[in-house]
Amino acid sequence: xxxxNEIVKNRLNEKFGDQLTGWEEPYGMLTCTMPAGLNRQxxxxxxxxxxxxxxxxxxxxxxxxxxxKGEELCVVYHLHNMVDGIRLRLKTYVPVEKPDVFTVTExxxxxxxxxxxxxxxxxxxxxxxxxxxxxxxxxxxxxxPMRKEYPLEDQTRADKDDEMFGRGGTVV
Amino acid sequence: xxEYNQHIQLSDESVGKQTTTLNLxxxxxxxxxxxxxxxxxxxxxxxxxKQTVGYIHRAFEKIAERRPYYQVTPLTDRLNYCSAPIxxxxxxxxxxxxxxxxxxxxxxxxxxxxxxxxxxxDHLICNSVVAVDTGALTGFTYxxxxxxxxxxxxxxxxxxxxxxxxxxxxxxxxxxxxxxWQKIDKFIEGFPKxxxxxxxxxTRNRIFMDRCIGAGPISAERALNxxxxxxxLRAAGxxxxxxxxxxxxxxxxxxxxxxxxxxxxxxxxxxxxxxxIWESLNIVKQAVEKIKQIESNDPAxxxxxxxxxxxxxxxxxxxxxxxxxxxxxxxxxxxxxxxAVPPGEVYHAVEGAxxxxxxxxxxxxxxxxxxxxxxxxxxxxxxxxxxxxxxxxLSDAIIALSSLNVxxxxxxx
Numbered sequence: 021x022x023x024x025n026e027i028v029k030n031r032l033n034e035k036f037g038d039q040l041t042g043w044e045e046p047y048g049m050l051t052c053t054m055p056a057g058l059n060r061q062x063x064x065x066x067x068x069x070x071x072x073x074x075x076x077x078x079x080x081x082x083x084x085x086x087x088x089k090g091e092e093l094c095v096v097y098h099l100h101n102m103v104d105g106i107r108l109r110l111k112t113y114v115p116v117e118k119p120d121v122f123t124v125t126e127x128x129x130x131x132x133x134x135x136x137x138x139x140x141x142x143x144x145x146x147x148x149x150x151x152x153x154x155x156x157x158x159x160x161x162x163x164x165p166m167r168k169e170y171p172l173e174d175q176t177r178a179d180k181d182d183e184m185f186g187r188g189g190t191v192v
Numbered sequence: 193x194x195e196y197n198q199h200i201q202l203s204d205e206s207v208g209k210q211t212t213t214l215n216l217x218x219x220x221x222x223x224x225x226x227x228x229x230x231x232x233x234x235x236x237x238x239x240x241x242k243q244t245v246g247y248i249h250r251a252f253e254k255i256a257e258r259r260p261y262y263q264v265t266p267l268t269d270r271l272n273y274c275s276a277p278i279x280x281x282x283x284x285x286x287x288x289x290x291x292x293x294x295x296x297x298x299x300x301x302x303x304x305x306x307x308x309x310x311x312x313x314d315h316l317i318c319n320s321v322v323a324v325d326t327g328a329l330t331g332f333t334y335x336x337x338x339x340x341x342x343x344x345x346x347x348x349x350x351x352x353x354x355x356x357x358x359x360x361x362x363x364x365x366x367x368x369x370x371x372x373w374q375k376i377d378k379f380i381e382g383f384p385k386x387x388x389x390x391x392x393x394x395t396r397n398r399i400f401m402d403r404c405i406g407a408g409p410i411s412a413e414r415a416l417n418x419x420x421x422x423x424x425l426r427a428a429g430x431x432x433x434x435x436x437x438x439x440x441x442x443x444x445x446x447x448x449x450x451x452x453x454x455x456x457x458x459x460x461x462x463x464x465x466x467x468x469i470w471e472s473l474n475i476v477k478q479a480v481e482k483i484k485q486i487e488s489n490d491p492a493x494x495x496x497x498x499x500x501x502x503x504x505x506x507x508x509x510x511x512x513x514x515x516x517x518x519x520x521x522x523x524x525x526x527x528x529x530x531x532a533v534p535p536g537e538v539y540h541a542v543e544g545a546x547x548x549x550x551x552x553x554x555x556x557x558x559x560x561x562x563x564x565x566x567x568x569x570x571x572x573x574x575x576x577x578x579x580x581x582x583x584x585x586l587s588d589a590i591i592a593l594s595s596l597n598v599x600x601x602x603x604x605x
Binding site: 046047049051075076077078079081083084096098102105107109128129130132133134137141155156157165166171172 | 245246249251253254255257258289290414416417418419430432437438536537538539541548550552554562563565567571572573574575576604605
């Protein structure tokens with residue numbers, strides 16, 4: 021029986037109950053949110069379950085939402101079940117003051133550099149990572165450049181207004 | 193002696209150890225790009241490798257957050273610059289997915305044609321460079337004339353050669369010229385002979401085989417765990433190809449094989465790429481046939497090079513901009529990036545020349561992306577390099593690196 025989004029959703033709900041929230045299917049990809057402390061457990065279950073078999077980590081990245089208090093940083097996992105050809109997107113939100121997320125390097129070797137990249141740009145602290153250092157930026161850098169408080173444009177210029185970029189006012 | 197003469201003090205650790213530390217890179221003629229590996233070698237045997245990446249990091253993801261969508265296309269050129277059109281088309285398709293645009297068949301086939309030519313040129317570079325690193329320079333010079341012809345085709349279509357910025361959202365910026373079609377025909381006609389010669393030179397060449405077989409291997413299981421995609425994964429024996437698994441741009445209309453290897457060593461990767469070149473050539477031929485078919489069924493289709501409903505996203509013809517009010521308004525709005533894009537998040541993957549190129553785009557309805565992440569296949573599979581070359585010879589490490597087809601621009605974003 022081919023695996024569908026519906027089956028994946030039911031199987032996850034069966035296992036984790038209502039801890040997984042925010043179910044959506046934007047452009048056909050099943051998406052849900054998991055609590056920060058549960059990310060490794062959920063991914064391990066998806067990896068080891070004989071029916072789900074999400075054994076390929078396609079992508080891991082971060083997003084910064086400065087306006088969401090207490091859940092400013094988002095870590096996004098894209099998983100892929102190559103046998104049934106189905107993708108799954110998982111998100112976990114953490115506060116920017118204490119951005120702790122468990123590492124998944126034991127499950128996927130590919131996560132090593134992707135987590136380092138996410139740490140490098142967003143400052144997400146992957147607990148248990150074997151070698152959490154900056155990867156693309158210089159080691160001496162003391163900020164996390166992809167966060168929204170570092171706009172690209174020169175702030176001293178008066179002739180350039182962020183309103184031109186459709187978000188009104190200044191970037192927080 | 194020179195250490196003594198110049199009063200250089202070596203640390204005890206350095207004097208005491210029995211192995212040699214060797215800096216391979218960041219700039220080295222045999223690494224074809226900015227890759228730094230600090231190897232610990234015992235004679236010729238590699239014991240460990242420490243990688244450093246990021247020498248040419250250019251913050252594309254940050255820049256993309258301040259650029260209207262059409263200005264992101266030149267950034268994608270500079271990821272895998274050996275097959276830039278695939279990246280361009282992948283990015284356009286991501287926006288089309290977000291907008292829900294459907295393209296006419298002719299445009300999709302034109303895209304397929306260009307993407308397969310790009311794949312051929314990318315694989316040609318990779319395979320001929322593997323040959324160069326094993327000491328066979330001749331094959332490289334043979335095939336580069338034909339890569340040059342592919343670049344001329346790009347030039348005929350979009351005006352540039354390496355970083356192409358080809359196509360627009362909804363199709364192409366202009367129709368293919370007659371010269372472009374002639375050059376494509378010339379390529380289809382002349383290339384197989386050269387490719388056969390290239391294969392005759394290397395594939396069953398005893399020296400080449402002895403150098404490549406068993407060098408830098410990886411098992412299917414490890415390759416999947418390391419997030420390998422593309423030819424490198426297929427060489428390890430997994431038949432995953434985005435063109436088949438999730439067809440985009442009408443790939444489902446084409447008939448082609450997905451070649452796989454078994455051991456995932458340099459030789460298998462070389463063979464898989466060679467076979468893919470033949471398959472790509474086959475797809476190019478089919479695309480030309482299909483386009484001719486469409487044109488003979490309906491001659492009006494000859495002028496279709498973008499989706500008609502994408503008027504709002506596609507630059508109007510220049511003469512219209514100068515003579516018609518509406519065209520001028522749209523032109524202005526597009527240049528200023530004032531075209532409304534719905535909020536949403538979308539992941540789109542295309543089969544790049546060295547793996548699954550993914551675009552994860554979060555739009556908040558603004559003029560530019562709220563967040564854009566490129567899934568860069570090189571970046572993900574290059575981390576397996578130390579494991580692949582461990583306990584092999586130093587010379588195997590060099591060809592393993594070139595056969596992985598790691599592109600510095602894509603690695604460092």
